[in-house]
Amino acid sequence: MRKIYLEDKPLQEAQLQLCERFRFEPQVEIVSTPRSLGRVTAQPVYAKVSMPNYHASAMDGIAVKAEKTYGASELQPLRLKQNDEYVVVDTGDPIPAGFDAVIMIEDIHQVDEETVEILDAVAPWQHIRPIGEDVVVGEVIVPDHYKLRPVDLGALLAGGNVTVSVLRKPRVAIIPTGTELIAPAESVNEGEIIEFNGTVFSAYVEEWGGEPLYRGIVPDDYALIREAVRTAVKEADIVLLNAGSSAGREDYTVHVLEELGEVLTHGVATRPGKPVVVGIVEGKPVIGLPGYPVSAYLNLEWFARPLIHQYYGLIEPKRQRIQAKIGRRIVSVMGAEDFVRVTIGCIDGQYIVNPLTRAAGVTMSMVRADGLLRIPPGHLGYEQGEMAEVELYRPLEQINNTIVSTGSHDLSMDILHTLIRQENPQLFLNSSHVGSMGGILAVQKGEAHMAGVHLFDEATGTYNETYIAKYAKERDVVLVQLVYRQQGWIVPKGNPLSIQSVNDLTRANITYMNRQRGAGTRLLFDYLLKEQAINREDIYGYLREAVSHLSVAAAVAGGTADVGLGIFSAAQAMGLDFIPVAEERYDLLMSRTFFESPEGATLMKIIRSAEFADRMESLGGYSCRDSGTILIQS
Amino acid sequence: MRKIYLEDKPLQEAQLQLCERFRFEPQVEIVSTPRSLGRVTAQPVYAKVSMPNYHASAMDGIAVKAEKTYGASELQPLRLKQNDEYVVVDTGDPIPAGFDAVIMIEDIHQVDEETVEILDAVAPWQHIRPIGEDVVVGEVIVPDHYKLRPVDLGALLAGGNVTVSVLRKPRVAIIPTGTELIAPAESVNEGEIIEFNGTVFSAYVEEWGGEPLYRGIVPDDYALIREAVRTAVKEADIVLLNAGSSAGREDYTVHVLEELGEVLTHGVATRPGKPVVVGIVEGKPVIGLPGYPVSAYLNLEWFARPLIHQYYGLIEPKRQRIQAKIGRRIVSVMGAEDFVRVTIGCIDGQYIVNPLTRAAGVTMSMVRADGLLRIPPGHLGYEQGEMAEVELYRPLEQINNTIVSTGSHDLSMDILHTLIRQENPQLFLNSSHVGSMGGILAVQKGEAHMAGVHLFDEATGTYNETYIAKYAKERDVVLVQLVYRQQGWIVPKGNPLSIQSVNDLTRANITYMNRQRGAGTRLLFDYLLKEQAINREDIYGYLREAVSHLSVAAAVAGGTADVGLGIFSAAQAMGLDFIPVAEERYDLLMSRTFFESPEGATLMKIIRSAEFADRMESLGGYSCRDSGTILIQS
Incomplete structure (x- = not known):
């Protein structure tokens, strides 16, 4: 080693x-101009022909000899004879020899088939596009080391360049x-x-x-x-x-x-x-x-x-940057330059950034990231509420049109996202998981539009309301019933260790997979332990934290845990068994400004739709009997 | 009609x-994931496998059973035997059955080939990447109506999606x-x-x-x-x-x-x-x-x-917009929305926009435009010095790296541009033509870095200095000798009308092509007329204005003018004859801040180079005997 x-x-x-x-020392290759979009020129390109290459009428009307019109006025209208004194021309037509100006059709009075009358003299070259007005022979159309855009291709062709020398990729x-x-x-x-x-x-x-x-x-x-x-x-x-x-x-x-x-x-x-x-x-x-x-x-x-x-030889373009407020504290160490993937939400007109996982192995964090926060080597990081510059991984328009959801993880978020985009494909739902408690605090601090919460209060035997009353005092919020869902033991197919209740988890050969602090499911587990007066130390694996139901199920499916607490659909997704423990309420806590926004209205419409209920209930372990009920309006 | x-x-x-x-109602097609960059998803894509799909070591080191390490400390080092108590693992290796933590290679003391010593206990799952840490079976990787970026393709593949349903283009x-x-x-x-x-x-x-x-x-x-x-x-x-x-x-x-x-x-x-x-x-x-x-x-x-x-179902991205100062007045009419192509220069840290031609037929104006100024229907336009929002046609980085040149037109501008880009391909030269007088005023008002000028002063018999003393008083400027060039009569091959001097232009059958007001060549023509006491009215075509030497030559080549005043190389480019009239001095007027900038230094180096002189003199009609001489430093 x-x-x-x-x-x-x-x-x-x-x-x-x-x-x-x-x-x-780049090689040069010649490509057909229509196929050269985005290619980089190897040398300046000059026009080989003029565009137009003849004097062309710029209007529909008649070509005349300007000299012949001198003296015409409203008092002294002038009559002109076809062929000798005028010729009908359309826009783009060559000006026939012997003529040097164009009169617009609107300014002509037709007397008979071969005679027109005009009321004004015209200057030579009026309404004529001279040779080379667009592109003139010999002029540089584009320089070298230049990336070709659609309009550039048009000018190259107009100047007679049917091929162009570009740098080989x-x-x-x-x-x-x-x-x-x-x-x-x-x-x-x-x-x-x-x-x-x-x-x-x-x-x-x-x-x-x-x-x-x-x-x-x-x-x-x-x-x-x-x-x-x-x-x-x-x-x-x-x-x-x-x-x-x-x-x-x-x-x-x-x-x-x-x-x-x-x-x-x-x-x-x-x-x-x-x-x-x-x-x-x-x-x-x-x-x-x-x-x-x-x-x-x-x-x-x-x-x-x-x-x-x-x-x-091109300038490296920079990504768009914006100033945004730090949602959750971000700690950096001295001596290394930190690159933190972040989500960016636009909440009440303010951009808020929150860090995603900093693990280098998580590709999905690059997919989920809206931007990147760069922390210089000599900087210790950012406190919550500080402003920082972030570079964007997505167009700002998309960030502006994204509903930011946080809190507890539930499969309903994926279904809501799908249905929202079915209703309005320009709207996105970005959901991150920080547990129910984290969700309440995020809505309260204006860092998210809404949060999924399922917090059981032992004292009152109710869900969510008491926590919201306590932790979301300072902001106008609305609590909406989303779903009821079954929580239960997720165990391998056939339940080989015969787990039926929390008491079985203290057995020596059993490894548990827990959820992260602040997760409603963890609170439920702690409550179950307390009810049976079991010490945390007696649960092997209590300190292992998974951040979603699917991760718990994955651990059981992978054989590194024998059991975890989670929802039915997660067990089903991994082909595992499920022993029900409790039905809980999973609600959405929304800021009032979001609830009252058009996006909030779209979301409420979807939550109350038959399609949402159908999709959720077909997952198993869910009931939508009260979905969309407003539980609290502060 | x-x-x-x-x-x-x-x-x-x-x-x-x-x-x-x-x-x-878009059609759906299935494409191979590696070929799906930039395509738009037809439906949400779920992970089919987890990544990793086994518990993997996150470090190089040894896999152990955490339980067995309890009690190890610096005072009580613990020895472990290979195979039974530890197995060597590298980053990414599966954790062998019976082990549940990894100790980094740095924290191990190798005692002999089969024994290691550790000084610390480890927690279960330390340095292990659990199943699904990156992507977990069943999770949504990307939503529908979503444009795929490079990182998204990675996550799709990590989740076992070798193909993806996208909307047919x-x-x-x-x-x-x-x-x-x-x-x-x-x-x-x-x-x-x-x-x-x-x-x-x-x-x-x-x-x-x-x-x-x-x-x-x-x-x-x-x-x-x-x-x-x-x-x-x-x-x-x-x-x-x-x-x-x-x-x-x-x-x-x-x-x-x-x-x-x-x-x-x-x-x-x-x-x-x-x-x-x-x-x-x-x-x-x-x-x-x-x-x-x-x-x-x-x-x-x-x-x-x-x-x-x-x-x-995608949001239309907007082009980047910036606030910029109006250089030349832009007039709009009520009732129509105006779209004005503009150049944008960054002069002394301030973005300055100037309108390009507004003719609808000029493709080159789209190539030259750095941006677009939108004037609403109820707006009368902008006065010089007002601020306005413009949308960018080019990356801002390119605009920032562009030397803005204006004033009189000369072929040396194309050669300077080529040589500048040869020296530093990230630097651009944008040259527009407003005539020598316009150029002096633009440099004086901070709208351009430099201007080409060739203004003959009848009173003193000199070029440029007297005009600059009069019109560029308020700004620190430097006048640099660029080239001497021949001005002469541009006439058809063989000079069929035998034009030798300005007196020949008054003949009845001769049509002249003039230059625009403020052009040095026009001043020279006016001087020639005055010398011979010829009236402007006696020149047929005096009112026709071409904006460059090449345009004058194009008119002669096209047969709509018999003669024009211009430079040798323009006549040569169009295969025309040239009768010399005078040698004039064509100088560059630069702002001092530009002259002293790194870009200014690059330009001066090029102006004084043998390559510039070779290229110019081989065009014919040019002399570089004093190129780079500093004539005025205010």
Whole structure:
């Protein structure tokens, strides 16, 4: 077990070092102009013909010789004879020889088939589009190193350029490595990981204007990886190796680069994203990206994106940035640059950001993220309520049209989202899970439009009301009944350990999977323990926290827990058994401003619809007998 | 000659009316996930497998049973035996049965090949990625009507979705009409117009996510156009007809739509863009776009873009907008919504907008435009110095990196642009032509970084200095010698009318092409007239104004002028003869802040380079013997 330590090089320094080492010499290729959208010109393009290439009428009317019209006025109308003195022209027609002005149809009085009368003299060249008005022979239409837009293609063609010299797309080889990797599949065995990073890299490379060359999966074998790199640097302009970039036993990237070329950087001072390798082999940049998806995608953007833009000589566009208020405190450590994925909600006209998980392995957090918060190395983070700049991962219009829901997790959120979008596809529902208590506080602090809550009060035997009275005092809120749902023991098919009640969980051979603090299901479990006077210490696994019903069920299905408390539909989704414990009320707490907004009205309409009830009840373990009832209006 | 009048329908009303009439029923198609970038989902996508689908080590180290580590401490190190009590695992490895925690390699002391020592107890599930940490079976990965980004493809694959249901792209038929149209070509005969609008429409449709179906050119024939529309509505979701949308003799669109279906709008209250036809045929939207390129592209964006987004159920993203200061006064008329193409410069940290030509036929103005200024129907326009919102046609980063040059037109601007971009491809030079006097005023008012000037002072017999002393008093400026150039008579090959001096221009059969007011070449012409005591009235064509040397040459080449005053290279570009009149000094007036900036330094380096001199002098009619000399520093 060899121990190698990573550098802590500042990101900017590593980026600069890489870019300074390369001076690409891009190849040129000739493409048909209509197929050149988004391509980057290799040289300035000049007009070969003028547009128009003849003097053209700019109006429907008659062409005349201006000289002949002098003296015409309302008092002295002038009559002109067809062919000799005028010719009918439409917009775009060439001006016939001997004529030098156009009179609009509206200004003509037709006397007979061959005679018109005019009441005004006209100046030479009136209403004529001169040769080259649009594009003139010899002028530069677009410069070099210029990314072609739709209108540019029109001007190129207008100037007689049916083809255009563009820079060949930079070729980016993508080499996924890992013995555990399998090609994308619909089922997976233990120990297998679907190779999906390569697809994400390819898509980004394409988006940035490169040509991805996806290589097959290479097992964790030093010689094979070395061979793959050797081949790739011959065919590609940039090489990406995935996984094996850290300093572990099977992390070969740094050794391969040391053998074949030069390592510039091994480790940057960022969180996540630290274990990256940047090097050069035969004059080509080779980037060893970490295996964890989030680290990999961030490093791709830090190193591959600038290289592609440098190849083209283009400025790297920045993502849109906004100022937003920090919802939940975000702690950073000194010395590393922190990149925190965040959700962004627009609540009562104020943008609120909340951090998502910071784990580097959670691809879904990149899908869910609305933006990225960058915390400089010398900064300790943000307190709740502070303002910070975030860069957007989605269009601002979409963020503005998103209902922000938090609190407890329930499958009804997915169904609400589907039905909302069926009603109005421009509306989104973003639901995150912080438990019922967290949800109440978020609505109260103006960080969410609504929250799912199911908090049982032992003292009164009721759900939610007492908690809301206590914790959501300062804001006008509305509590709406959403569903009743069954909570119960989620156990393997056939219930092999015969679990019937909470007392069975104290047995020595039983491992429990708990929920996170603040979750209604955890409160229910604590209540069940208390009722039977069982100590938490007697439950093996009490400290393991899953953040959703599905995660609890996944743990049972995976055999690392024997039982968990959760809802029927989660057990069913994983093919598990379910022993009912209690029916609970799962409500939505909304801010009054949201409840009264058009989006709130859309949501209420859906909650009260037959379709919502049908969909929920068909999941099993749900009842919608009171859905949409207003329980509290503060 | 039939007269039909267009409506003046407010644009928003016409847009709303169109969108309200359509409820697309998009088809669904299944595509391979790696090929689905940018496609729009047809339904929510659920995870079919969990990622990881087994408990995986999150670190390189050893897997242990947490229970067995209780009691370990620095005072009481604990020894563990391989296989029975620990197993070596790397990041991503499955946790072997019987183990439930991972200790990092850094925290282990290797005693011998089969024994390790630890100094701390560990909690169950430490450093283990539980099943479903990333994606859990049954969860929604992305909603419906959702445009897929690179990271989304990764999450889809991680969740076992190797294919994805997406909305078929909306098909947009593009029918160019016009007897004068020819397919893109490198040479054009009189009366022929290259069909390029269709290419621009196709490129926009592609950019907005549609599938363009480009039809062949249809001549101006009622029956043929009707047949083309009939066929297109059967195959496409949206039909675009180009040209013939106004109310002229050969404008058939409105009549075809009236016969086959229904006309919703014929004419909107905009400038440009008024003559558009919007209708419905067999339930499909048909849009008759005007022939003038600028009108056509604006209408495409007003009507086709919203339809495509409506088809997908996507929000139409807005272009970035900025606040900018009006450079030159922009006049609008009441009652019509004005869309003014503008250049945007960043001068001393302030964005300045200046209007480009407002002619609807000038494609190049769309290429040159950095943005669009929208003036509402009830607004009279903007005075110089007022602030206004403009939407951007280019990334702001590019606008920030653009040297804004104005003043007189000279071919050296194209060469400077090429050389600047060779030195630094991220730098642009935007040159517009307002004449030398306009250029001095623009630099003086902080609307441009620099201006090309060649103003002859009769009184002193010198160039530029006296004008600058008079008109650029309030700003620190630097005057740099750029080139000497020959001005002369541009005449047809062989000089058929034997023009030798200004006196020859008064002959009855001679038509002159003049330059616009404020142009140095016009001042020179006026000086030549004055020298010979010739009246302006004696020059036929004195009032015709071309805005560049190339335009003057184009008029002579096209036979609508017999002579014009201009530079040698313009005559040469059009294969014309040139009779020298005078050598003049063409200088660059720069603001001092620009002169002292890094961009200014890059420019000075280029002006003084041998390559610039070589390129200029090889054009003929130029001398660079003093290029780069500083003439004035105020």
